[in-house]
Amino acid sequence: MITLFRYNWMVRDEWFELCSTISQEELLRKRVGGAGSILYTLFHIMDVEYSWIRGIQGKPDIPVTFEDYQSLQQVKELSDFWRNEMLVFLEAWTSKCEDEAVSVAWSDGVYTKGEILRHVIAHEIHHIGQLSIWIRELGLQPVSANVIGRPLRHDG
Numbered sequence: 001m002i003t004l005f006r007y008n009w010m011v012r013d014e015w016f017e018l019c020s021t022i023s024q025e026e027l028l029r030k031r032v033g034g035a036g037s038i039l040y041t042l043f044h045i046m047d048v049e050y051s052w053i054r055g056i057q058g059k060p061d062i063p064v065t066f067e068d069y070q071s072l073q074q075v076k077e078l079s080d081f082w083r084n085e086m087l088v089f090l091e092a093w094t095s096k097c098e099d100e101a102v103s104v105a106w107s108d109g110v111y112t113k114g115e116i117l118r119h120v121i122a123h124e125i126h127h128i129g130q131l132s133i134w135i136r137e138l139g140l141q142p143v144s145a146n147v148i149g150r151p152l153r154h155d156g
Helices: 002-019 024-028 038-056 072-091 113-137
Strands: none
Touching: 002 038, 002 072, 002 113, 024 038, 038 072, 038 113
16 A cells, blocks of 8 residues: 555655746635645645544644645645655554554544545545646646556555
8 A cells, every 4th residue: 555655645746846837826826626726735635644644543633724834845845744754654554454443533434544545545646636637727737647657666
C-alpha cells in the first residue's frame, strides 16, 4: 500500500512544482466545483491524509486552518513535514494491520485500517483530477497521473 502513497506524494510534489509557475491570485481564486481553489485543494488533500493516518494510529487530530497557510511554499513545507511523520507509520504497515477496527472523533462509523488507507489514497487521486481540469482552464498541461514509468518501490 505504501507504493500508492509514494505515487500520490510524487504526483503532489509535481503539482507543487507546476503551481509555482502560477500567480498567487490564480492559486487562491475561487473556482467552480471541487474544494474551491487550487491552493485550498492541495491543503485539503494533505489535511485529510494526515488526519486519517493520525486517527489510524489512535492519535488525536491536529487542527490546522487554511488561513494559516496562504502561500504555496507554506503548504508544501507542511506537506513535507507531515509526510515524514506518516512515512514512519506506513513503512511499519503489515497485512496484520489491514482488518483492525478504528473509530475517529469526526465520524460515527467504525472502519478498518486498510479501508481508511484506501480511502485516503483514492481521495487524493479524486482531487488531483479536479486540479487537472482547473489547470487546463488556465491553458497549462496538468501533471501526468500515469503510474507506469515512475520510480516507485513496491510494497515489501
